[in-house]
Amino acid sequence: MPVYSMTGYASGQSAAPCHPPLTLAVELRGVNGRFLDLALRLPEELRAHEPALRQLLTARLARGKVELRVTLQAEPSAELRDVPPATLQRLAALQEQVRGWLPGAASLSVADVLRVADSAIPIAQTGLGQAALGLTAQVLTEFIAARQREGARLAALLGERVAQLRALALQAAPLVPQLIEAQKQRFLQRWAEALGSAEVQPADPQAAQERALAEATAFAIRIDVAEELERLAAHLEEIERTLERGGETGKRLDFLIQELHREANTLGSKSPALELTRIAVDMKVLIEQMREQVQNVE
Numbered sequence: 001m002p003v004y005s006m007t008g009y010a011s012g013q014s015a016a017p018c019h020p021p022l023t024l025a026v027e028l029r030g031v032n033g034r035f036l037d038l039a040l041r042l043p044e045e046l047r048a049h050e051p052a053l054r055q056l057l058t059a060r061l062a063r064g065k066v067e068l069r070v071t072l073q074a075e076p077s078a079e080l081r082d083v084p085p086a087t088l089q090r091l092a093a094l095q096e097q098v099r100g101w102l103p104g105a106a107s108l109s110v111a112d113v114l115r116v117a118d119s120a121i122p123i124a125q126t127g128l129g130q131a132a133l134g135l136t137a138q139v140l141t142e143f144i145a146a147r148q149r150e151g152a153r154l155a156a157l158l159g160e161r162v163a164q165l166r167a168l169a170l171q172a173a174p175l176v177p178q179l180i181e182a183q184k185q186r187f188l189q190r191w192a193e194a195l196g197s198a199e200v201q202p203a204d205p206q207a208a209q210e211r212a213l214a215e216a217t218a219f220a221i222r223i224d225v226a227e228e229l230e231r232l233a234a235h236l237e238e239i240e241r242t243l244e245r246g247g248e249t250g251k252r253l254d255f256l257i258q259e260l261h262r263e264a265n266t267l268g269s270k271s272p273a274l275e276l277t278r279i280a281v282d283m284k285v286l287i288e289q290m291r292e293q294v295q296n297v298e
Contacts, residue, residue, distance in 0.1 A: 001246030004298040005150035006032040006064035010143035014135050016072060017127040023073045024128075026135050028143040032296045033065035041069040049129040053136055060140060062248050063298045070132055083113060147298070154293050155243045158253075161290045162236050165260070165283060169229050172267070172279045232263040232283075250297035257291045 008030045016024040038057055040050055053068065091113060099105050239256050242249050264287055268280030 002148050003151040003155040003243060003246050003249060004144070004147045005154055005296050006030055006147065006250070006298050007150055007296050008143050008147035010139045010146055012135055012139040012142070014131065017131055021074075024131055024135055025071045025073060026132070026139045027069040028066065028136075028139050029069075030061075030064045030066045030143065030147065033063060036061055036063055037065045039065075039067045041067065043070065043072050045072060045128060046070055046132050049132060052129070052133055056133065056136060057140065060144060063250060068136065070136070088113070151297065154297055157293055158239065158243060158290055161286050161293075162239055164286055165232070165236055168279050168283050168286075169232055172276060173226075173229055175276050175279075228263045228266050232260060232267075235259050235263070248298055250294065253294045253297055254291075257287060257294055260287045261291070 009028065011025070011027040013023055013025045016022040036058065038054060040053060042050060042053070046053075053070075057066065057068065091108060095108055235256050239253065242252055242256070261284065264280055264283040267283065268277060
């Protein structure tokens with residue numbers, strides 16, 4: 001299955017089967033969110049169809065903050081409709097009433113009269129709900145396709161970061177034995193210098209050397225990051241498997257990113273050398289970039 005982003009946009013229009021003729025327009029916008037959060041913006045003529053529209057969306061979307069906006073717009077007509085005399089009388093009476101309270105109010109223009117008259121015509125809603133559902137289904141398919149394209153881009157970016165983290169882990173692995181051996185030689189050298197400058201020699205030089213080696217061993221245990229590197233490699237493999245599997249992967253990826261961050265922090269805290277510290281910092285930068293991308297994965 002593909003990886004889907006929670007970010008997407010799609011829109012569509014069609015002629016609404018009603019009188020007077022109207023254009024039905026549908027827009028879908030999506031951003032990231034922990035759960036599926038739907039917001040429907042509908043005209044009054046379609047309020048009764050909100051449950052059906054909501055069911056249509058929840059059947060195909062799993063996560064994200066999604067807004068559905070449906071509008072009805074009057075189609076331009078070359079023919080002007082006659083305004084009923086009763087409507088003109090009512091508008092004239094309302095205008096006189098308003099100007100009685102507000103003498104400075106502007107008079108109604110011909111365009112104002114035509115617009116008000118058109119809005120007063122009741123809309124014949126036969127088939128309007130089915131048209132809205134059909135157009136929303138088409139736009140939803142385009143919306144999901146847009147999220148899939150964005151998801152593929154996110155998966156590619158995450159794959160690149162995984163490869164970079166593996167390269168840094170390979171750089172870190174040989175550094176620890178080198179550091180341990182160098183520290184061991186420093187311990188032995190310091191003990192040899194201490195023994196040479198001491199006025200009273202120890203009764204058992206062999207025991208003194210063994211103590212130096214024990215301290216070197218304790219140092220080696222303290223800075224050993226082999227376990228952290230193994231866990232980091234395991235998490236990277238799991239991220240790759242999750243991306244290959246696809247589907248609803250966002251929450252699992254988010255958990256794995258947290259585990260990666262934990263291992264990188266431990267690696268940095270155990271680091272006795274500047275080079276290993278630099279690798280840990282580079283790892284945390286890459287992991288933070290991955291975390292930002294994963295926030296948009298469904």
